Amino acid sequence: MNSKNPKDFQSKVLKEMTFTPFTMDNYTIYKNAHRPELGYFIKYAREGYYEFGIGDYTIPNNFTLSFDHNEELMRFGTVYTGETKFKIENNPISSFTPSSFFVVEKMLRGKQTWKKGQHFHGAEITIHKKYFKEIIEPNFPNTINFSDFISNYTYRYLPLEIASIIQTLRSLAESDKLTAIYLESKILEAIALINNEIFSSPENAFTNQLDYGDIKIGKDRYITLTASDVNAIQKAYDILTKEACNPPTIKSLSKMVFLNEQKLKAGFLARYHMTISEYTCSIRMTIAENLLFTTELTVDEISKKVGYSYSGNFVKMFKQIHGKTPLAFRKMRKY
Incomplete structure (x- = not known):
């Protein structure tokens, strides 16, 4: 199979999923009414301008889809479960594991x-380029545009504020409380947050993510990262992504990727704009958020699932990040 544009791509995937569209007041839900165990895909859209999609589904059969798309668009979100296997022309990346992303x-x-x-x-x-051309640029001429980013490069990063927006939208959508005007307001807010990050400093995760030159580690001390070092840091990132709930120590990780601890810590911080512990914590909290919203597991059970021996430490960290306890956070799904 081959798709010629993103809409065609989505249509073909949903067909392979054996999903049928059911049109609701302001969204469409795709599912197989005879096989509910396959899950669903929910889509909110202002056609040609933007979409918000939520997927929670299981693949019924093996299939492959080639794509050759000319349309320009911006995508960002969070993958909670599932490893995506793909090959993009002139791009060495061939898989994508659970994390936030921007492309x-x-x-x-x-x-x-x-x-x-x-x-x-x-x-x-x-977000389609048409939205930027017709809505953003005429009204906000000094805002980001597509040329501010490397094309077809998946930044495995999103500002926490945007990850929080997506979590809120998902919660509202899954409880059938998401309105079109609220969705568009949050899309504009996300664009504003990315804009602020890009223009607030030249040292930001988007414009500096591929700069692997000298890294300052002291007042007048620098280390240089080689291509081999960068590959080792990427491997460490992949290991931490997979084992976030039971991560290796930095000493063990250093041995696993054959890179000294100093370069590993400094290089990881320079590339991903967070420390190793901050990264594993962010994944744990993302998993915890999902479990709080989608299951009835107790806080103690969730804390153990995400790698905390003592639930008190989990609650303390969760409150530090979200400003509220896990139970208070869970109550939000009711509103």
Whole structure:
């Protein structure tokens, strides 16, 4: 199979999923009414301008889809569950594991593969270039545009404020309380937050993520990262992503990727704009958020699932990040 644009791509994937569209007041839900165990895909859209999608589904059969897209668009969101296997032309990345992400697509060509039994759960916002051309640029001329980012490069990063917006939108959508005007207000807020990050400092995660030169580690001390070092840091990132709930110590991780601890810590911070412990904590909290919203597990059970031996430490960290306890956070799903 081959798709010629993002809309065609989505249509073909949903067909392979054996999903049928059911149109509601302000969104469409795709599902197989005869096989509810396959899950669902929910889409809110202002056609041609933006979409907000939530997927929680299991692949029924193996399939592969090639794509050759000319349309330019911006996508960002969070993958909670599921590893995506793909090959993009002129891009070495071939898989994507659970984490936040941001990408600007332009002349995208490649192939993606799905395997029977794989489970995917995530939420993302897609903004078409038409929205920037007709809505953003005429009214906010000094705002970010697509040329501010590397095309077809997946930044495995989102400001925490945007990750929080997506979580809120997902919660409202899954309780059938998300309105079109609220969705658009939050999309504009997300654009504003990315804009602030880009223009507040030249040292930001988007414009500096591929700069692997000298890294300052002291007042007058620098270390240089080689291509081999960068690959080792990427491998460490992948290990931490997979083992976030039971991460190796920095000493063990250093041995696993064959990179000394100093370069590992400094290089990781320079590339991902957070420390190793902050990164693993962010994944743990994302998993915890999902469990609080989608299960009836107790706080103690969730704390153990995300790698905390003592629930008190989990509650303390959760409150530090979200400003509220896990139980108070869970109550939000009712509103």
